[in-house]
Every structure is written in C-alpha cells, then in structure tokens.
Amino acid sequence: MLELDAINAGYGRAQILRDVSLTVAPGEILCLLGRNGAGKTTTMKAIMGLLPLMSGAVRFKGEPISDLPAHRIPGLGIGYVPQGRRLFGELTVAQNLEIGLMVRRAGRDTLEDVLGLFPRLRERMQQRADTLSGGEQQMLAMARALCLEPELLLMDEPTEGLQPSMIEAIRQVVVLMRDRGTGILLVEQRVDAVLSIADRVAFIENGRNVDTLDASALRADHSLIERHLGV
Structure with missing residues (x-):
C-alpha cells in the first residue's frame, strides 16, 4: 500500500533522512520508533508532501506521489494526524469535521460512523475546538482524519501528554481501523504503547531506518529494544 524507496529529505541544506525505505500493508500497524530527533516526524512530513524529497520515491498503491502538491495527498485516501493536532481552533467541532468530509466528498454516513467511534465529540459539536481538553482535541484530530475514509492513516505521537483513559x-x-483494513503508520515514543498494538516496528536512528522487526519478537525479547534505544 505505502512504499518508501530510499527517500532522502531535510530542511534547506540540512539533510535529515538518509535512504529511508519502509512499507505499510493494508490492515497493518507499522510503528516508527527512535530517539528524539531521529527523523520520525520528518518521515511523516515527507510522505505527506510537506517536505520535498532530495531523492528517492514515495508510492501509494503502486503509484508515485512524491511530486504531488501537499494538498492533493489527502484526496488519495491518506489521513494525517500531525504532532500538535493542528486543528482550526476558532472553528467548532462540527466545522473541523466538515473540512475532513469535504476532502473526499464523504457524507452523513461517514460522519455518523466517525462520531460512533468518538461519542464524546457528538456532545460537543457546537463547541470551539480550542476550548476542548487535550484528549478531546486529539480525538477531534483523529476524527477529522477519519472523515476522509482513509485507506492509509499516519499518526504522529497521538497519545503524547494524555491521561490513561484517553x-x-x-x-x-487505532486497532479497530487496522481490523477494518486501514494501513497505519504510527510514530510513538511510549514503548509499552507500541508493543500493545504494533504488527511491526521500524527503528530509525540518525535519519536511517536501521531495522524492522515483528512486534512479537520485541515482546518476547526486550533486549532488542534496548539495543536500538538504550532503554
């Protein structure tokens, strides 16, 4: 579904990603794991067209998307929940969701399905997004991405700073979307969260993906995590 073929990217003259190659299959959760500054968020931005590639290619369902403008990427069926949520704070919950629905012209059935996943948002439809709690804002960011009816979902540290119930x-x-067949690329710092939901884990170090392992192997042998993260 998603293929990164030796991509190189960075900011100005500062190269961050070096020959990163990854794949995400339908109905799979691939977690990116690495220290701060390793290149995880940069990888997400490169996929979404928010950062031009120096070389390499990003393919979605076999088609190259590296040269597409960023505003075209969501319309292909790629949802993105960025770090920091990036909601339209002055708009209501309903208006934020409507923006998601407009991208692929989804209708009322899609909205009802999404609100079924996040019933708390249904109670706050006319509330401004910037007045929600942190957990509710994260739910809204996810719900907006799901309004695209995505085949692929990218999520950058969705549990950061949230209480256990959220x-x-x-x-x-996330697990439900995986079970529905959505491919998921997840950046997560919490090792316990990664091991609870991932199918595979790709380790990124100094802008390179140095290893990709089945999560079952990591659950069985924590020394493999220590080898890459030193934790």
Whole structure:
C-alpha cells in the first residue's frame, strides 16, 4: 500500500533522512520508533508532501506521489494526524469535521460512523475546538482524519501528554481501523504503547531506518529494544 524507496529529505541544506525505505500493508500497524530527533516526524512530513524529497520515491498503491502538491495527498485516501493536532481552533467541532468530509466528498454516513467511534465529540459539536481538553482535541484530530475514509492513516505521537483513559480510547480506535483494513503508520515514543498494538516496528536512528522487526519478537525479547534505544 505505502512504499518508501530510499527517500532522502531535510530542511534547506540540512539533510535529515538518509535512504529511508519502509512499507505499510493494508490492515497493518507499522510503528516508527527512535530517539528524539531521529527523523520520525520528518518521515511523516515527507510522505505527506510537506517536505520535498532530495531523492528517492514515495508510492501509494503502486503509484508515485512524491511530486504531488501537499494538498492533493489527502484526496488519495491518506489521513494525517500531525504532532500538535493542528486543528482550526476558532472553528467548532462540527466545522473541523466538515473540512475532513469535504476532502473526499464523504457524507452523513461517514460522519455518523466517525462520531460512533468518538461519542464524546457528538456532545460537543457546537463547541470551539480550542476550548476542548487535550484528549478531546486529539480525538477531534483523529476524527477529522477519519472523515476522509482513509485507506492509509499516519499518526504522529497521538497519545503524547494524555491521561490513561484517553490513551486507551485512542488505542481502541487505532486497532479497530487496522481490523477494518486501514494501513497505519504510527510514530510513538511510549514503548509499552507500541508493543500493545504494533504488527511491526521500524527503528530509525540518525535519519536511517536501521531495522524492522515483528512486534512479537520485541515482546518476547526486550533486549532488542534496548539495543536500538538504550532503554
């Protein structure tokens, strides 16, 4: 579904990613794991067209998307929940969701399905996004991405700073989307969260993906994590 073929990217003259190659299959959760500054968020931005490639290619369902403008990427069926959420704070919950629906012209059935996953948002449809709690804002960011009816979902540290009940609610939705056949690329710092939901884990170090392992192997042998993260 998603293929990164030896991509190189950075900011100005500063190269961050070096020959990163990854794949995400339908109905799979691939977690990117690495220290701060390793290149995880940069990888997400490169996929979404927010950062031009120096070389290499990004393919979605076999088609190259590296040269597409960033505003075209979501319309292909790629949802993105960025770090920091990036909501339209002055708009209501309903208006933020409507923006998601407009991208692929999804209708009322899609909205009802999404609100079924996040019932708390249904109670706050006319509330401004910037007045929601941190956990509710994260739910809204996820819900907006799901309004695209994505075949691929990118999520950058969705549980950062949240209380355990919110983390569990988000985890359940991520697993449900995987079970529905959505491919998921997840950046997560919490090792316990990664091991609870990942199918595979790709380790990134100094802008390179140095290893990709089945999560079952990591659950069985934590020394493999220590080898890459030193934790």
